Amino acid sequence: KAGVTQTPRxxxxxxxxxxxxxxxxISGHRSVSWYQQTPGQGLQxxxxxxxxxxxxxxxxxxxxxxxxxxxxxxxxNVSTLELGDSALYLCASSAIxxxxxxxxxxxxxxxxx
Amino acid sequence: QQxxxxxxxxxxxxKGGISIINCAYExxxxxxxxxxxxxxxKGPALLIAIRPDVSEKKEGRFTISFNKSAKQFSLxxxxxQPGDSATYFCAxxxxxxxxxxxxxxxxxxxxxP
Numbered sequence: 001k002a003g004v005t006q007t008p009r010x011x012x013x014x015x016x017x018x019x020x021x022x023x024x025x026i027s028g029h030r031s032v033s034w035y036q037q038t039p040g041q042g043l044q045x046x047x048x049x050x051x052x053x054x055x056x057x058x059x060x061x062x063x064x065x066x067x068x069x070x071x072x073x074x075x076x077n078v079s080t081l082e083l084g085d086s087a088l089y090l091c092a093s094s095a096i097x098x099x100x101x102x103x104x105x106x107x108x109x110x111x112x113x
Numbered sequence: 114q115q116x117x118x119x120x121x122x123x124x125x126x127x128k129g130g131i132s133i134i135n136c137a138y139e140x141x142x143x144x145x146x147x148x149x150x151x152x153x154x155k156g157p158a159l160l161i162a163i164r165p166d167v168s169e170k171k172e173g174r175f176t177i178s179f180n181k182s183a184k185q186f187s188l189x190x191x192x193x194q195p196g197d198s199a200t201y202f203c204a205x206x207x208x209x210x211x212x213x214x215x216x217x218x219x220x221x222x223x224x225x226p
Contacts, residue, residue, distance in 0.1 A: 004156070033212045043157070043202060043216040056213040090156050092212070100145045100211030104156030 002027065004105035006091050012111045018079040021108045025072050025093030031055075032074040033102060034066060037088040046089075049074055078110075086112045116140055117205050119217035126224050132190040134220055136203035139184065143205035147214070148177065148188045151200045160188070160201075193224045 005024040013019050025032050033056075034046040045058040049068035066076040072093075078085055088109050092102035118137045126132045138146075147162035163170045163177045163186065170177045176189040190197055200221050204214040 031212055035214075042218045043204075043214075045213050045215070048210075048212045056210050058213070092156070094212055100147060100162060100206060100214075101159055102157075102212060102214070104158065106154065106156050 004091055004093050004103055006089075006105035006108050008108060009106065010109045010111075012113060013081050014113050015081055015083060017081050018077060019081060019110060020075055020077045021089055021091075021110075023074045023076075023091030023093075023105060025074070025091075026095075026103055029093035029095050029103070030072050031094045031096070031099060032068055032072060033092045033094070034074070034076050035090045035092065035104075036060075037090055037107070038086075043090070046076065081112045083112050086110060116215050117203060117217040119201075119203055119220050121220060122218075123221045124223070126193045126222065128193065128195060128224055128226050130193050130224075132188075132193045132197065132222055132224070134188045134201050134203070134222070135185065136187065136217055137183075137185045138205050140205070140207075141184070142207050143215075144208045145206045145211045146177070146179065146186050147204050148175075149202045149204060149216075151202065151219070157202060190222075193222075195224045195226050198222055198224050 007022045031050045033048040048056040052068045063079045068074045088107040090107045092104045148160045149157035151157040174191045179186040200219045202219045203217045
């Protein structure tokens with residue numbers, strides 16, 4: 001069974017630009033969560049999607065948004081990028097029967113210059 | 114406000130020894146407590162998890178001990194191996210939102226040969 005796939009793995013943007021990150025969950029998993037990982041703040045929850053609906057949201061500004069498609073694939077978007085948005089963005093999927101058992105992808109490393 | 118606190122910040126253990134990582138939480142509404150392991154360049158991977166109705170859970174060389182009254186839980190790694198060298202995160206989540214994990218800052222474990 002293929003794991004969680006995230007694309008792109010690395011990207012560099014400049015301040016003010018926007019970025020879209022993609023996540024393909026494990027086959028059969030309908031819940032997709034997004035996390036931001038930085039050296040200073042650690043792992044922080046962004047949002048969770050289930051059946052194309054946002055089910056939970058973390059404490060991030062509205063510049064961070066996401067969506068989920070009917071095939072459970074998910075995207076997250078960050079608009080008007082700031083230097084502090086430089087981070088590893090991790091996607092995780094989970095099965096209905098085990099909502100706390102998250103399977104993480106390897107992440108998308110975003111650098112904002 | 115850091116709701117989940119880990120200690121120590123780093124740990125060095127000899128091969129064959131016991132690694133002990135502690136975690137304290139503040140919110141008594143948390144009902145799911147997982148430990149994740151992360152290697153450089155990889156996403157976190159679930160090691161073991163526990164719920165408050167159990168005081169201890171063991172899976173292979175990994176054991177979680179849970180103390181509900183003290184609001185603490187710990188990870189014990191028996192017979193530590195150099196391959197266990199990684200960053201370890203404790204986390205917690207609420208009932209009905211188990212995918213919305215609040216993570217500790219993580220600790221780096223080094224197992225010396």
